[in-house]
């Protein structure tokens with residue numbers, strides 16, 4: 223049976239943020255979070271690396287924020303090579319990157335939630351991750367837009383030269399991922 227979330231390798235990388243292989247015990251909120259995501263209880267807003275998720279459960283609404291780390295420049299460069307003329311990175315592209323010793327998996331830089339749970343990985347953050355995994359499964363290029371760091375935030379200015387990336391929405395995705403030499 224195909225798993226509900228993470229049936230592509232790109233989506234599975236996002237599921238792994240909710241279910242890290244290093245966790246000694248499974249997060250007890252995970253089944254509830256999966257059910258919220260499956261039942262359309264999460265509204266995602268993706269703005270570069272910043273993701274805002276509105277989670278509705280019963281009469282309650284919580285807002286979770288996730289921040290995805292920028293993809294390492296060598297990984298992004300290799301990704302554009304492997305993509306060639308394709309617009310969506312498929313499992314083969316993911317495998318090709320892994321074969322080159324690269325780690326294309328998304329990582330979380332930050333996560334928080336408006337609820338009062340004392341854990342970072344509350345049910346809402348988890349539900350947001352499952353909803354994101356579903357989005358990525360159906361449109362793997364989502365993860366590229368996120369990891370390209372097209373967030374227009376100040377940290378790029380603080381940490382070095384301005385990013386070379388043009389906001390992805392401004393470009394045809396086909397041009398964006400074409401290798402230029």
Ligand SMILES: [Zn+2]
Pocket residue numbers: 284286335336337338339344345346347
């Ligand atoms: Zn929460």
